[in-house]
Amino acid sequence: MFTAIRRLPRTVWLLGLISLVNDSASDMIYPLVPLYLTSVLMAGPKALGLIEGIAEAVASLLKLAAGVLADRSRRTKAWVVAGYAIAGIARPLIAFASNWFGVLVCRFADRVGKGLRSAPRDALLVHSVAADQRGLAFGLHRAMDNAGAVIGPLVAAGLLAFGMPLRHVLFAAIVPALIVLLLTLAIEEPQIERAPNPPRFRWNLREFPPRFRRYLLVLALFMLGNSSNMFLLLRAKQLGLGDAQVPMIWALVSFVAAALSTPLSGLSDRFDRRKLIVGGWTIYAVLYLAFGLMPAMTWLLWPMFAAYGVFLAATEGAEKALVADMVPKTQAGTAFGWYNLVVGIALLPASVLFGWLWSQASPLAAFAFGSACALAAALLLRFWVGPAADAA
Numbered sequence: 001m002f003t004a005i006r007r008l009p010r011t012v013w014l015l016g017l018i019s020l021v022n023d024s025a026s027d028m029i030y031p032l033v034p035l036y037l038t039s040v041l042m043a044g045p046k047a048l049g050l051i052e053g054i055a056e057a058v059a060s061l062l063k064l065a066a067g068v069l070a071d072r073s074r075r076t077k078a079w080v081v082a083g084y085a086i087a088g089i090a091r092p093l094i095a096f097a098s099n100w101f102g103v104l105v106c107r108f109a110d111r112v113g114k115g116l117r118s119a120p121r122d123a124l125l126v127h128s129v130a131a132d133q134r135g136l137a138f139g140l141h142r143a144m145d146n147a148g149a150v151i152g153p154l155v156a157a158g159l160l161a162f163g164m165p166l167r168h169v170l171f172a173a174i175v176p177a178l179i180v181l182l183l184t185l186a187i188e189e190p191q192i193e194r195a196p197n198p199p200r201f202r203w204n205l206r207e208f209p210p211r212f213r214r215y216l217l218v219l220a221l222f223m224l225g226n227s228s229n230m231f232l233l234l235r236a237k238q239l240g241l242g243d244a245q246v247p248m249i250w251a252l253v254s255f256v257a258a259a260l261s262t263p264l265s266g267l268s269d270r271f272d273r274r275k276l277i278v279g280g281w282t283i284y285a286v287l288y289l290a291f292g293l294m295p296a297m298t299w300l301l302w303p304m305f306a307a308y309g310v311f312l313a314a315t316e317g318a319e320k321a322l323v324a325d326m327v328p329k330t331q332a333g334t335a336f337g338w339y340n341l342v343v344g345i346a347l348l349p350a351s352v353l354f355g356w357l358w359s360q361a362s363p364l365a366a367f368a369f370g371s372a373c374a375l376a377a378a379l380l381l382r383f384w385v386g387p388a389a390d391a392a
Contacts, residue, residue, distance in 0.1 A: 004136055005262065011128040011188060012137050015121060016144035018183045022084060023148030025176035026110075027247075027254065028156045028169065029091050054104065059111030060344020067119030067337025071330065076120040076127075081184040083117025086110075088177025095170035111344075118340050123333035126324045127190045132269055134324050138317035139265025146261060146312070149254030152176075153247035160244055205338065211385055212326040212335065216342050218380045219319070222281060223346030225288070225373025227354035227366075232308070235291055235363060240298045249305050256309025257316070265317030273322045274385065278378045280314030283307060285374035292367030 066079050090109030097103045122138075129137045152173075159169045205213050233246055241249060268276045287308055294300060320339070327335040350370075357366035 004133070004266070005140060008133065008137060008140060009128045011190065012125060012140060014183065014187060015125060016141045018084065018180055018187075019141060019145035020148035020151075021176050021183065022088070022180045023145050023254075024152040024155070025088065025091060025173040025180070027149040027152030027250065028173045028176075029094060029152075054108065054348060058108065058344075059115035060341045060347075062112060062115030063118045063340035063344065064334075064337035066116050067123065067333035067335070067340070070120040070123055070333035075189060076124040076333070077184075077187050077189045079120035080117045080124065080187060081181075083113045083115070083121075084180050084184050085113070086116065087113030088174075088180055091177065092171045092174040095167040115340075115344075119333050119336040122320055122323075122336040124187075124190060126329060126332040131325075134321040135269040135273065135317060136262065136266040138320045139262040139268075142265065142313075142316045143258045143261040146254040146258035146309075150251045150258060153251035153254070157244055157247040157251070160247070207331070208327055208335065208338075212323070214385045215322065215326065215381070216338060218377050218385055219339070220342050220346050221380065222374055222377035223343050224350050224353075225370035225377075226284070226347075227351045227370060228347065231351075231354055231358070231366070232291065232305070235367075236298075236301050236305075238363070239294070239296045239301060241301060245298075249301060252302065253305050253309040253312070256306050257312040260310060260313035261317055264313050265321065268318040268321060273318045273325070274381055276318045277315050277322065278382045280311045280318075281374050281378040281381070283311040283314070285371045285378065287311065288367045288371040288374065292362075292364035292371075 066083075070076050070079055087110045090106050090113065093109075094103055094106045097106060125137050125141060126134065155172075156169050159172065160166070164172075205216070233250060236249060237243075237246060264276060287304060290304060294304075320336070323335050323339050324332060354366045354370065357369060
């Protein structure tokens with residue numbers, strides 16, 4: 001596997017480095033948003049669910065549009081540069097928000113940037129590697145992304161520990177954002193073949209194979225129970241975790257995911273990727289139920305968040321590699337646009353419903369709902385979605 005990793009093209013490594021630095025900036029802020037909302041702006045779970053749901057769902061429409069346009073123009077670099085630039089500028093501006101609506105605007109702009117870059121970037125990865133390298137390439141990209149997510153919270157925790165005000169920590173994320181912008185300019189545009197008879201875009205997805213459409217339906221069911229990870233951090237805080245420990249425990253998740261993403265995703269190149277995803281979704285179902293049931297024992301949170309990192313490592317790269325297996329390479333941008341659209345649109349009802357269940361019933365009701373959706377999706381993926389022969 002180490003030999004295979006070294007043979008990955010320069011583009012894969014550059015995109016991974018960009019994600020590493022970008023997530024260092026993003027995850028300086030991400031674990032602190034629940035604290036900022038609850039302790040500074042005095043907002044609760046409902047506002048958090050609304051912010052995350054709207055930001056993700058609306059931005060997902062841009063992911064589809066950018067993917068379609070990248071396929072049509074056979075150009076990906078401009079979308080990637082613009083997406084990282086917008087997100088990098090928007091995130092630090094959270095420090096200047098005086099109410100939860102200001103946070104919503106900044107998070108929305110951040111997700112708009114992600115919407116512009118996500119599908120074209122994933123298509124760029126597909127066009128840069130052979131079919132039997134897809135799992136490894138996406139796994140390495142996710143590993144470096146998660147490595148950045150380790151660095152960011154550690155920097156945030158250190159700055160908070162040294163007494164830097166929360167607003168100043170949020171604004172400090174502008175430094176890695178500027179580095180990301182410079183790195184994106186070094187991306188080389190790949191040579192993308194033109195489809196002989198490019199299919200017309202259809203909202204009914206008839207230009208794609210049936211198994212891809214079934215996969216998207218199953219993914220939507222899983223995402224309905226997969227609310228924002230900020231609820232996990234809010235639950236940890238509720239169970240007694242200290243403010244300075246919140247970034248640390250999220251860094252643990254990212255560290256585990258970074259360590260395991262490449263080997264697990266690379267392993268999916270050698271057998272049916274669905275089995276790996278099913279295993280990851282099953283871990284998620286068990287963990288979510290446990291988060292709802294567990295007593296206020298902060299030491300138990302650490303192994304549980306580590307196990308959540310295993311779930312991320314087993315699924316993030318494999319899910320995207322499975323998308324590439326199911327569709328022709330000339331439709332990769334559009335396919336990843338649909339993938340991201342389904343994920344984002346489902347997050348709106350997922351986060352809003354989770355916040356409502358938490359507030360009106362109990363945290364257990366919210367986490368149990370997420371667990372049930374994950375288990376049902378795992379069963380459907382295993383027995384309803386057929387294996388994906390390479391469509392490239």
